[in-house]
Amino acid sequence: MSKLKLNITMSIDGFVAGPDQSLENPLGIGGEELHAWLIPLRAFRESHGQEGGEVNASTPFAEDILGDAGATIMGRNMFGGGPGPWDESWKGWWGDNPPYHNPVFVLTHHEREPLEMEGGTTFYFVTDGIESALGQAREAAGDRDISIAGGAQAIQQYLAAGLIDELEISISPLLLGGGERLLDNLGDAEIGLEQAGVVEGVGVTHIRYGVVKD
Amino acid sequence: MSKLKLNITMSIDGFVAGPDQSLENPLGIGGEELHAWLIPLRAFRESHGQEGGEVNASTPFAEDILGDAGATIMGRNMFGGGPGPWDESWKGWWGDNPPYHNPVFVLTHHEREPLEMEGGTTFYFVTDGIESALGQAREAAGDRDISIAGGAQAIQQYLAAGLIDELEISISPLLLGGGERLLDNLGDAEIGLEQAGVVEGVGVTHIRYGVVKD
Numbered sequence: 199m200s201k202l203k204l205n206i207t208m209s210i211d212g213f214v215a216g217p218d219q220s221l222e223n224p225l226g227i228g229g230e231e232l233h234a235w236l237i238p239l240r241a242f243r244e245s246h247g248q249e250g251g252e253v254n255a256s257t258p259f260a261e262d263i264l265g266d267a268g269a270t271i272m273g274r275n276m277f278g279g280g281p282g283p284w285d286e287s288w289k290g291w292w293g294d295n296p297p298y299h300n301p302v303f304v305l306t307h308h309e310r311e312p313l314e315m316e317g318g319t320t321f322y323f324v325t326d327g328i329e330s331a332l333g334q335a336r337e338a339a340g341d342r343d344i345s346i347a348g349g350a351q352a353i354q355q356y357l358a359a360g361l362i363d364e365l366e367i368s369i370s371p372l373l374l375g376g377g378e379r380l381l382d383n384l385g386d387a388e389i390g391l392e393q394a395g396v397v398e399g400v401g402v403t404h405i406r407y408g409v410v411k412d
Numbered sequence: 413m414s415k416l417k418l419n420i421t422m423s424i425d426g427f428v429a430g431p432d433q434s435l436e437n438p439l440g441i442g443g444e445e446l447h448a449w450l451i452p453l454r455a456f457r458e459s460h461g462q463e464g465g466e467v468n469a470s471t472p473f474a475e476d477i478l479g480d481a482g483a484t485i486m487g488r489n490m491f492g493g494g495p496g497p498w499d500e501s502w503k504g505w506w507g508d509n510p511p512y513h514n515p516v517f518v519l520t521h522h523e524r525e526p527l528e529m530e531g532g533t534t535f536y537f538v539t540d541g542i543e544s545a546l547g548q549a550r551e552a553a554g555d556r557d558i559s560i561a562g563g564a565q566a567i568q569q570y571l572a573a574g575l576i577d578e579l580e581i582s583i584s585p586l587l588l589g590g591g592e593r594l595l596d597n598l599g600d601a602e603i604g605l606e607q608a609g610v611v612e613g614v615g616v617t618h619i620r621y622g623v624v625k626d
Contacts, residue, residue, distance in 0.1 A: 210581065210595060210605065210619070210621070211426065211595035211596070211598075212425065212426045212595070367424065369583075369619065371605040371606060371607040371621055372605065373595060373598060373603050373605065375598055375599075375600075375601075381424060381425035381426070381587060382425070384425075384587060384589055385589075386589075387589075389587050391424065391585040391586065391587065392585060392615075393585040393615050393616065393617065395612070396610065396611075396612035396617045397610075398607075398609070398610035401606075401607050402607065403607065403610045403617065403619050405424070405583070405617050407424070407585055
């Protein structure tokens, strides 16, 4: 069965976005710097339709984030457009050709027709919960794995429910001091992790964890 | 001039002690597991007067924590004995021969005579603030570096004041879910970090950061 994987960048003080997120600053103050390791890479540039770029020790992690999944799951806040019923002119943060290139299942309380973008990305809006979204993503992914893209709240729900199989956390040398904390609000869930690998990147540390299943 | 270094183990969700710290559970629930990487090492066993033990990629970090400093700084909570005026029968958590083997400066609001232990550890109780403690530690350390041992509150004060030069953070694959958070309460301090090295240990990731000085 395909795995549900988290690939995300976190500051060393635990945030995946800085304080005061806004339309102009979707990652909050200082949050853009989280991905300073990712932006120069060829893998990132290619997935955004650009040429050139670097290949280094971080490349496999960038590829895991960007290209390897057969389907993606994300929360409503990550897709954006504000809370409440949809303004259908909002088509995500990423322009006409989003960097997912696979079916993306967006968790929401508000129904919306699927939204087909260029480059293989179609957004499906799922209103009946995280297990339903995972089931639909699994069906869409076939033999490939499923990526949970964010935000923190969606990740926390899947993690607390024991549904995530692997975590790849890239740690940036940043103290954001506030914002959206990744590994929080897990309630009484007892989640066992096994360190599965560590890679030193340029200005970033990548750690792979497996979730121990009973 | 000697450097002030932090060497500490943190869970991947950011805690240096678990919830519900007590006399029986000084590191809180689950907190003992933070140091699962450290306990089997020869460097740890030697500093606690025991023989045998392992030598592996984590050994230099264990030695940095345990043996290399010319002086140590710690907060009152880490020294223990409860808040308020001293019960002088309390001599720390570590028995007659504490693992520091150098002068240890304890931040407190309550005066107390220096406490000389076996093995080269003497506890000095400093009531006039973090800069005074650092000055005294610097004088005691001579050419050697100074280690800030904890707890989180003392570390945060030194970090926010721009007085820490290097951080060695060992990240354990644990989700403690609560307790004493390390990198928190830094206020508006803008602290720039540079990743200086990463080592994959057995069930632990060691990251070295330098603090960028303006």
